[in-house]
Amino acid sequence: MTKSEIVAAQRDWVKYVIEQDVDQLLELYDFGTPDEPLLFKPTMTDIIRTNRAGAYSYFVGGDPDYPHDNGFLSRGWAQVNFQSAVGPVLNSGDRVCKDMGCYEFIDGNGNSTHADYTFIYHKLGGHVLIALHHSSFTWSPLEAD
Numbered sequence: 228m229t230k231s232e233i234v235a236a237q238r239d240w241v242k243y244v245i246e247q248d249v250d251q252l253l254e255l256y257d258f259g260t261p262d263e264p265l266l267f268k269p270t271m272t273d274i275i276r277t278n279r280a281g282a283y284s285y286f287v288g289g290d291p292d293y294p295h296d297n298g299f300l301s302r303g304w305a306q307v308n309f310q311s312a313v314g315p316v317l318n319s320g321d322r323v324c325k326d327m328g329c330y331e332f333i334d335g336n337g338n339s340t341h342a343d344y345t346f347i348y349h350k351l352g353g354h355v356l357i358a359l360h361h362s363s364f365t366w367s368p369l370e371a372d
Contacts (some may be wrong), residue, residue, distance in 0.1 A: 231315065238265075256279075256357045324355075329342065344361065
């Protein structure tokens with residue numbers, strides 16, 4: 228696995244978010260096994276997902292098991308900008324890559340939403356897949372009274 232493959236995987240992720248193509252987006256994730264599941268904490272929810280159904284619900288909504296999911300993809304994102312803290316970091320003999328930073332989601336009206344992310348990627352069957360995805364709104368300290 229190379230840094231350029233990670234950047235390409237991020238570009239694909241952005242493309243499918245903008246196109247609202249949940250099926251292709253989910254193909255970028257490794258849902259693993261019950262003993263080694265995907266770890267996915269999406270930005271706009273407090274519920275960690277470990278399977279395809281949970282991830283699907285976050286992106287499109289409508290699952291009664293996740294009643295607060297409103298469909299992240301339905302927000303009409305027109306642009307997503309990744310800003311890595313140091314660039315993808317390869318380790319474990321180039322079999323695993325981790326990346327952390329912030330990304331900005333811009334909707335069709337120009338409104339932006341900022342979030343922090345951590346992704347861990349690995350390569351399986353020749354494909355770079357996301358094994359861990361943690362995202363949360365960018366933290367900012369409370370102002371002193």
